[in-house]
Amino acid sequence: MAMTVQDKISVQKASNTRINEIDFENLVFGKDFSDHMFECDFKNGSWQNPIIRPYGDLTISPSAKVFHYGQAVFEGMKAYKDDNGKVFLFRPDENQERINKSSKRLAIPEFPKELFFEALNKLLKLDEDWVKPGIGNSLYIRPFVIATQPGVSASPSDEYKFMIILSPVNVYYSGDVKVEIAEHYSRSANGGVGAAKAAGNYGAQFYPTNLARERGFQQVIWTDANEHKYLEEAGTMNVFFRINDTLITAPTSDRILDGITRKSIIALAERDGVPVEVRPVEVSELIEAAKNGSLKEIFGAGTAAVVSPVNAFGYKKEVYDLPSTAGGYSAKFKKALTDIQYNRSEDPFGWRYEI
Numbered sequence: 001m002a003m004t005v006q007d008k009i010s011v012q013k014a015s016n017t018r019i020n021e022i023d024f025e026n027l028v029f030g031k032d033f034s035d036h037m038f039e040c041d042f043k044n045g046s047w048q049n050p051i052i053r054p055y056g057d058l059t060i061s062p063s064a065k066v067f068h069y070g071q072a073v074f075e076g077m078k079a080y081k082d083d084n085g086k087v088f089l090f091r092p093d094e095n096q097e098r099i100n101k102s103s104k105r106l107a108i109p110e111f112p113k114e115l116f117f118e119a120l121n122k123l124l125k126l127d128e129d130w131v132k133p134g135i136g137n138s139l140y141i142r143p144f145v146i147a148t149q150p151g152v153s154a155s156p157s158d159e160y161k162f163m164i165i166l167s168p169v170n171v172y173y174s175g176d177v178k179v180e181i182a183e184h185y186s187r188s189a190n191g192g193v194g195a196a197k198a199a200g201n202y203g204a205q206f207y208p209t210n211l212a213r214e215r216g217f218q219q220v221i222w223t224d225a226n227e228h229k230y231l232e233e234a235g236t237m238n239v240f241f242r243i244n245d246t247l248i249t250a251p252t253s254d255r256i257l258d259g260i261t262r263k264s265i266i267a268l269a270e271r272d273g274v275p276v277e278v279r280p281v282e283v284s285e286l287i288e289a290a291k292n293g294s295l296k297e298i299f300g301a302g303t304a305a306v307v308s309p310v311n312a313f314g315y316k317k318e319v320y321d322l323p324s325t326a327g328g329y330s331a332k333f334k335k336a337l338t339d340i341q342y343n344r345s346e347d348p349f350g351w352r353y354e355i
């Protein structure tokens with residue numbers, strides 16, 4: 001499909017900032033949004049009318065295809081501010097590539113790379129006061145694409161809207177994280193859309209995750225849809241297991257999101273000489289390791305949650321507690337990652353991108 005961009009980004013500034021209404025000490029993840037947003041439409045075969053304007057509601061036909069067939073994909077990124085007020089992104093080229101990969105899977109036209117970066121830079125410069133310094137503070141960036149063509153025929157839309165909105169955040173999960181290993185429901189299947197950040201992947205997890213919540217778990221660790229035998233990933237995080245001193249994570253596939261935090265942790269582990277195995281992990285191996293004491297840590301990894309240690313996991317009505325993770329791999333990799341993200345350490349892999 002055509003990927004031409006017809007216009008330069010126009011900018012309509014907000015007359016007032018809302019920043020003083022925000023309680024930055026007590027943010028609820030993804031609740032508040034910055035002053036501006038980016039918007040660009042796909043019509044007649046090309047992306048056009050890119051605009052940055054005050055954050056606000058959209059007017060969309062109730063028959064727009066996104067509401068009926070779920071043609072919607074998104075990304076999750078963060079902007080970090082160092083102690084000198086410089087703003088950085090972390091491996092944004094990966095998000096740019098991934099949203100187009102997701103789009104392709106959902107029959108959505110790809111969004112031009114150059115415009116993606118121009119929009120991000122302009123928007124973040126305009127709203128840079130919304131990025132607060134200090135480890136844990138960041139501005140969550142949500143690029144997304146929705147099908148806007150009116151009409152309820154079940155076919156791909158001819159019209160789309162690409163947007164970027166920004167939300168100030170701090171920690172995602174606080175307190176204990178207990179996960180339940182899926183035995184019945186599935187997140188994705190071979191040949192499906194699991195590897196895409198398709199909106200429907202998330203909506204479909206809410207019901208089984210609610211059931212797990214009723215049993216006292218915050219998250220589900222999904223297993224393969226065929227046999228529920230292999231551990232795959234959590235709702236918004238890839239998962240790592242530490243058995244003795246080896247770090248183990250499942251290989252990505254068309255069922256698992258190719259997480260940027262995951263691949264960064266693998267690179268850091270390899271650099272630091274931590275033994276890493278990327279291979280299918282059987283639930284039975286985890287249970288065995290939990291029972292014989294060789295399971296030292298489980299942690300989730302993702303942009304929103306950064307590195308999130310798991311305190312306990314449930315499987316077939318049994319709960320397995322994990323040892324305290326102080327000083328473990330999760331703390332080590334969280335520090336290594338955030339030091340790079342907040343410009344507190346060298347960046348040997350070239351992951352930082354300055355705005």
Ligand SMILES: Cc1ncc(COP(=O)(O)O)c(C=O)c1O
Nearest residue numbers: 236237238257259260261302303
């Ligand atoms: C299903 C799923 N897995 C893993 C991740 C982690 O990916 P990343 O590290 O790129 O944020 C996310 C979050 O983006 C996710 O939604």
